[in-house]
Amino acid sequence: MLYREAGDFKTSYREDGQTFPIRLDRWGYYAILVVAFGIIPFVINDYWASAVLVPFLIYAIAALGLNILTGYGGQVSLGTGGFMAVGAYAVYKLMTAFPDVSIVIHILLAGGITAFVGMLFGLPSLRIKGFYLAVATLAAQFFLVWLFNKVPWFYNYSASGQINAPERTVLGWAVTGPATSASAKYMICLCFAFVLAWVARNLTRGTLGRKWMAIRDMDIAAEIIGVNPLTAKLSAFAISSFFVGIAGALLFSVYLGAAEVGEAFGINKSFLVLFMIIIGGLGSIFGSFAGAAFMVLLPVMLKNLLVGTMGWPTDLAAHIELMIVGTLIVFFLIVEPHGLARLWALTKEKLRLWPFPH
């Protein structure tokens, strides 16, 4: 009854083409932004930032990146963990080499470096597709992890091969290092996530996004209508890796503070992000956020429910939690193979007709 298009008139193409054409959606979006930017920073505590919101936002950025490549560009990648490692080590080298330059610039540069590396590993995509490409990107994952473990220059010759994020500030607020407040951590991740999601949304509905989708749907047909597969595929790899690199940089510098490549950026991370976009919805911006929320928040929630509220032993809870998350993944994929984003779209369809579906 409330959620409807009736009476919502568009008088220009600009209005018709906006991201949220329905008024209630638009209001919801603004309300979320107001809460995210205006309220949460003032009430957030360390637990909420470090265990819930910061990882959610960072993984959402990584999922956005992989969604550009896999969801929109149709190129399967299992190298996300490796590319996140590139972002993390790039930002580490930059922040220790140029301590006076703003961390925001370093994070963006780290994204740029990752974009370059991603493009390099994207070159095989011009020749191979599907599973074979997945294997090629898997090689990138293993190679990059091996490289950062093997070459001491990347970790500044520290005895243990660990990298540690020193304190850096933005406008006088510490955003990395141990003294960072919960709201500063949250705000820097939120700003990056907001801007990148906005960029991703507008890229994917413009020329570039349409080229990616044309390549995804049928590359030969796309080539015939004039899409250059070289630029389309490589731009998908570059932009996707840029996002993933920023996620890696934030993961290391803001969230973890110290990292070890095999543990923090192993193959598990690649699969985690891939699961996020599959569960969230391939080729959807909302899906990236929904998938990240599902994979990050659900285990924390279940753990608190089972251990904190019900007082189960921690190991039993950990095993049950794995089983519940696994079951839910299978359940969601059976009920809605196109992910949470599709589920959300269907709900909105139904709501538009409600309460008179006939």
Next chain:
Amino acid sequence: MRTKLIALTAAGLMAGAPAMADLVVPNLSYRTGAYGANGTQYADGFNDYFALLNERDGGIGGEIVQVPECETAYNTEKGIECYEETKDTGALVYNPLSTGITYQLIPKVSVDKKVLYTPGYGRTSAKNGKVFEWVFNAPANYWDGASVAIKYLLDENGGDLSGKKIALVFHNSAYGKEPIRTLQGLAEKHGFELSEVPVDAPGQEQKSQWLQIRRDKPDYVIMYGWGVMNQAAIQEAANIRFPMENFIGIWWSGSEVDVLPVGDKANGYKALTFNGVGMDYPIYEDIKTYLLDTDKASQGGEHVGSALYSRGMYAAVVISEAIRKAQELAGVSDISPEQLRDGFEQLEITPERLTEIGLPDFGPEIRMSCENHGGSGMARLQQWDAAAKQWNLISEFTEPDQEILAPLIEEDSAAYAKESGITPRDC
């Protein structure tokens, strides 16, 4: 429906640990994942000692000790979550049993003012209390272990290792890489040849590494492994018929679960340890009376007496002694983390005190100070007897070679101080 879901989600996320009034010592354990078989035994020992104190003595100084457990699965992200979840509940000290998580917590604990106690793991240079005010790693650290192993080999060879070949098989992570510098220094000093053989986590597959060892024919192999990597390495060593008595593991590679799967072929395998092994200590009578018989032991007491259980218990012993010392210094029983840090810094565990606790000769004498957060670094060796299925102690507590270690610790802690802008304290 949706609001309900959101409300439920929020409730679920918020229902963290409740606030507690007693002494709180969180146990960041791991009973699942690739390292669960090892982590679970350690966690049991840690829990049981505090449970024993609560049951038998009514806590420490009249204060009940709470040991809330949080599962990390040896994963750094879950480790942070556990730390954040427990730190506002009055937690005094953390013992995460993971070098990766320790590296993350080191900067955090100095801001949040919590004690981090990492016996036998973590960042070695945390021994330097001038730089690492909140971190303690007594009685021994990785570099001590490497040095004690080399000393043992020196003794075996009449004080001369020149021309010998020693291979280091290590977990390719912060943990496994720690001893490399020390061993390089010792190789230079004693003239042996060191080869480094990394094994990527988790380490189930080590065929190529052991092929390399078979080709190079080192005289001795030293291993820094953890979890499933240990069993795989001992199995592979048995497969290439490497003499087990020339194979020495660090203390994390010396538990029953590491050698039992290999069966008789593991006979003679040696490992370092900084605590006693076996059930031959009076404390086990109390554990039986107060915990096993009343069914209050962690996990039903299935691991009581194992090597890792003993080590978890030893960690709990040191923490509880530090709490006692802190209570004595502060004159109150409900101490704060700052007071506990002072307690750690003035901690003294004499052999007499260990006998009093019911653990005679269980660990080396510990004497800490403001600048020395690592104790003496003494360790000893144990050897596996496959027929009797038990570890036997084969050497006395040995001092490591401080001549090599002290400058390395100085150098590494200075690098950390510079990197994170810490001015070392005056002690």
